[in-house]
Amino acid sequence: MIIVYFIGTGGGAPNKRGLPAIMIRREGFDALFDCGEGTQWRMMEHNLSFMKIKLIGITHMHGDHVLGLPGMIETMGMYSRKEPLFLMGPKELKEFLEDIFKKTYFYPNFEIQIIDKYEDENIKISTFETCHTIESQGYLFEEKDRLKIDIDKLRKEGIKDWRVIRMLKEGKRVEINGKVLLPEDYLIVKKGIRIAYTGDTGPCEKVINAVKDVDLLIHDSTFIDEKEAYKYGHSNSYDAAYVALKANVKRLALFHISPRYDDTYEMLIMAKRIFEKTFIAEPLSYYIIRQKE
Known part of the structure; x- marks a missing residue:
């Protein structure tokens, strides 16, 4: 069984949906993807322990996806973390953190390992290229098949x-x-669960090819129907639905919703007309996926 926690599901400036942060939990292995401002506070408020996180993956270096990371790492250190922390992300991530640690006179008292991919006996985590305005990568969280x-x-x-x-x-x-x-x-063969998270992206073949047949696709859905979506490297809700349809995914979660939308009903309806098995990733909600035969 895998649980996906939608800690923050908005985008851009801080808003009531929270900034991007998704935690995937599988049998004691917690992985956080993106860490927008306020992520650690939202986790503390809702009894989700960031101290148990083993891996953090950042999609790209825009502030709404990464500015919560230095503070979370510092708090981990203040709480006497001993376990190593795995980090994945763009090449600028290491320099970004080192610069902040230097200028804030804080150095983690636990090991941080920056890696390109992760694999153990149960899962593997890899990246795929997305279509945003800067270097950006999505993440595949894959449970291995079992006999x-x-x-x-x-x-x-x-x-x-x-x-x-x-x-x-x-x-x-x-x-x-x-x-x-x-x-x-x-x-x-007991098939493993597969989850894809795009971070920020416009609709593109690279993403479609990378997320084929996943059990859950968490896709950028910043707007309902705005031409400016493509200018800024984002997707409308129907774009996300077309990606889900073409990639033959099992479920689609609409994510990174602009704070301009207080009501997401129209956004959901637009997507469901194309891909029925769509839902809104509501902030501080969770989604359970059980392993299939």
Whole structure:
């Protein structure tokens, strides 16, 4: 099971929706994507621990996506963080942080590792290029596929020995009562969950190709129907819906909503006409995705 926390879902200047910040949690692994101003405060207010965050990914260096990061890192240090923190982001991110640490006379007392991608036995996190006005990258959070044994099939064949089941799961062939059991005949692939977050982007083929078939696409939806969206490297809600449709995603969350919209009803309707399985990423809401067979 994966939980996506929409901590801040607005964009531009500080507003009631909060500035961009999304946390993805999978079995004790918390990853934060973008860290707009006020992110740590919103997390504290709603009992979400930023101390447990293992990785932070920044999409680009515009202030509404990154200005909350130095303060959060400093607070982690003040709270005696010991665990290393992984950082992903544009090439300017390292210099940005080093300059702030120097000028504020603060240096983290824990290790910060700047990486291009992350992978462990359960998940992998990678980037893809988006179409904004400056260098910008989106993120793919992917749960690895798992192999499980078809217990029902084995039981129907009268096999209940856990040692046999374990060997098949390890990919070993087993001979029992004169019959050879091949692991490929009893293994089921349990597909991992895949989530894509674009950050700021206009609609483009690069993004469509990168997010194909994901379970959840969190896409820029700054405006309802404004030509200026493309000038500033953003998307209208129907643009996000077209991306979702062409990429064959399972669900679409509209994100980075301009503070000019107090009511998002029209924005949602515009998108749902094109891609029905769309919802508004409301601030401080969450979305649960369970692993599929």
